[in-house]
Amino acid sequence: MGQINFSRYTDLPSLIHILKNQQLTLLNPMTWDDKNDSSFVTLYREKCKLKSVLALCFTRASETYHHWRIFAPTSSGVRITFDAQLLQSSISGVPGLQIKEVEYVKIDDIRSTPVDRHRLPFLKRYPYSQESEVRLLWESREEERASFELQINLQAIKRITLSPWLHPALFKSVKAMLNSIDG
Numbered sequence: 001m002g003q004i005n006f007s008r009y010t011d012l013p014s015l016i017h018i019l020k021n022q023q024l025t026l027l028n029p030m031t032w033d034d035k036n037d038s039s040f041v042t043l044y045r046e047k048c049k050l051k052s053v054l055a056l057c058f059t060r061a062s063e064t065y066h067h068w069r070i071f072a073p074t075s076s077g078v079r080i081t082f083d084a085q086l087l088q089s090s091i092s093g094v095p096g097l098q099i100k101e102v103e104y105v106k107i108d109d110i111r112s113t114p115v116d117r118h119r120l121p122f123l124k125r126y127p128y129s130q131e132s133e134v135r136l137l138w139e140s141r142e143e144e145r146a147s148f149e150l151q152i153n154l155q156a157i158k159r160i161t162l163s164p165w166l167h168p169a170l171f172k173s174v175k176a177m178l179n180s181i182d183g
Contacts, residue, residue: 006058009071044120090153
């Protein structure tokens with residue numbers, strides 16, 4: 001079996017933060033556009049009596065127009081490809097942290113069968129299964145936080161792809177700026 005990669009579609013400010021600080025930032029899922037996704041996470045937080053549940057999403061899928069248009073839709077969009085094994089080893093041992101593939105379910109199945117509460121933050125509606133999502137989740141019973149900074153080994157980053165909408169005249173200077181970041 002070949003090497004497994006996780007990709008994160010985001011924007012240049014987030015990429016610069018990752019490279020400069022060698023950290024990923026997990027945020028409150030309530031800030032997500034898709035309230036169906038955040039509702040499962042909110043239900044999990046309530047059922048487990050947690051003060052914080054923060055997340056960051058990746059995909060195992062190959063590059064698609066859908067991913068670019070939905071998750072990195074402007075000329076400042078980027079795709080960061082991580083070696084899954086290196087990423088997982090650089091974050092192992094962090095209390096309250098877990099990374100799992102999302103399970104895609106049909107609404108009728110959710111309604112007809114009880115769901116183990118620990119599956120909730122990793123559930124998503126079946127029509128989105130082409131996203132092949134992986135979620136990085138941090139939770140705490142004691143701390144109420146809006147973000148969680150997670151130190152990572154930058155060697156886990158295998159490739160950075162700039163937006164297909166970035167004008168060619170800007171490409172070289174953006175690439176040079178990214179290459180100038182120590183890290």
